Amino acid sequence: MSRSVELLKKRYLKNIKENPDLFIGIELEFPIVNLESKATDGEVVKDLFRYLPSVLGFTIEKVDDFENPIQLLDPVSQDTILFEVAYTTIEFAFGKAESIQEVEERFDFYMATIQNKLGEANHAIVGRGIHPNWDKNENCPVAYPRYQMLMDYLNLSRNVTKSDLHHFPEYGAFICGSQVQLDVSKSSFLRVINAFTQIEAAKAYLFANSEFSGADWDTKISRDIFWEESMHGIYPENVGVNARLFKDEDDFFDYLDHSAIFTAERDGQTYYFYPIQARDYLTTPEIQAFSLNGDEVLIYPQEEDFQTHRSYQYQDLTTRGTIEFRSVCTQPLNRTFAATAFHLGLLVNLNKLEAYLQSAPFFTRFGRDYKSLRKKFSKKVLTDEEETAIVEFSKDLLTLAEEGLEKRDKQEMVYLEPLKKELGL
DSSP: OOHHHHHHHHHHHTTOBSSOOOOEEEEEEEEEEETTSSOOOHHHHHHHHHHHHHHHOOEEEEEOTTSOEEEEEOTTTOOEEEEOSBTTEEEEEOOOBSSHHHHHHHHHHHHHHHHHHHHTTTEEEOOOSBOTTTTTSOOOBOSSHHHHHHHHHHHGGGGOOOTTSOSOGGGGGTBOBEEEEEEOBTTTHHHHHHHHHTTHHHHHHHHOOBOOTTSOOOOSBHHHHHHHTSGGGSSGGGEESOSSOOSSHHHHHHHHTTSEEEEEEETTEEEEEEEEEHHHHTTOSOEEEEETTSOEEEEOOOGGGGGGOOOEESEEEOTTSEEEEOOOBOOOGGGTTHHHHHHHHHHHTHHHHHHHHHTOHHHHHHOSOHHHHHHHTTSSSOOHHHHHHHHHHHHHHHHHHHHHHHHHTSSOGGGGHHHHHHHTO
8 A cells, every 4th residue: 555545544534433423514604795786895704703702602713814813613512603715705614413403503593693793784694605796805815824825826727827727716715615524434434425426416406506607607506617627626536526436445545645735834834836646745856835925945745744635525535534515505595404404314314325326217318427417417507308307316315315314303304395395396
């Protein structure tokens, strides 16, 4: 086994349990919008983060270079409220929960407080996968090393002669997603990754919410293009839908070995560089890197750099013993938890889901190139045949998800109602 694979296995398998309890970890990102259709006022949102600790009982966990709070933590629930890359996007990262209702209850409380405060300055949180005023905002990163590094790294695309990268490297400041993490076991994590890779077409159809006004792209999920045709997507194994189903653990880690490393820390300083595949990293003699103030420096690869490795696949094995499902746009506010319920129900019903996918009529008709199926079914207009097929496929999956939630017996089926309504179930 190569040393790079060894280091990746150590990083990602360390916290996987044999029989974990099933907890739910939910992360929700939202645009903060100026209701007068102007740019979001940075002072309004910074003021919000100064105000929240006093009313919600949160502590200030991180501040930016100018001492503005940028990450708040509730010591009891472990919920975090933070800026996601830019000052125009807010993220709620909830502590692990046993049911969706627990999270919804806290979310509603936070939202009422925040919307009220933002309303005083004619701002609001909206349920959209792209910031509606992306073209008016400054789109600059929060003054904090991690976010500055990310934006600077994405900006390298301006120097890449590879012509199929898009021209919006600042996209990190205005795209928003809805992520859920669910506990998996050593024996189930690959099954989960493989099963959910196969349903990306239905997820594209059910949860698309990021049409982009800045380019002529025939998709309702511009987030996919932003990710895949940016610096993050130079190596296709680094982002998006997996190109294949995995035979076994070694096959999976071989794939992960093709993902990218693009950042390292030295003496408390953050550096970034053109992406290097994990498998080639340790044998690279020296790396031309950039500091956050733009200086070029030579650094030398170290095994510790694997500690910050992060890939962006849509079914992502995390270092916490969970799978993070990352392919869903932020949803309209009246169906914030629909995607969570969908994933949770299918995970609980994994055996039946796998059996169904083996012979699903949808694949007989459209084949099994999962990457291109997601592209096809996120198009703005589908043919009648495509529409009929994807609705049937989605209905079948929704039924399986509902069955899984009924098994849990926590009354979470209610969160699927908006999807059922949409599909006429």
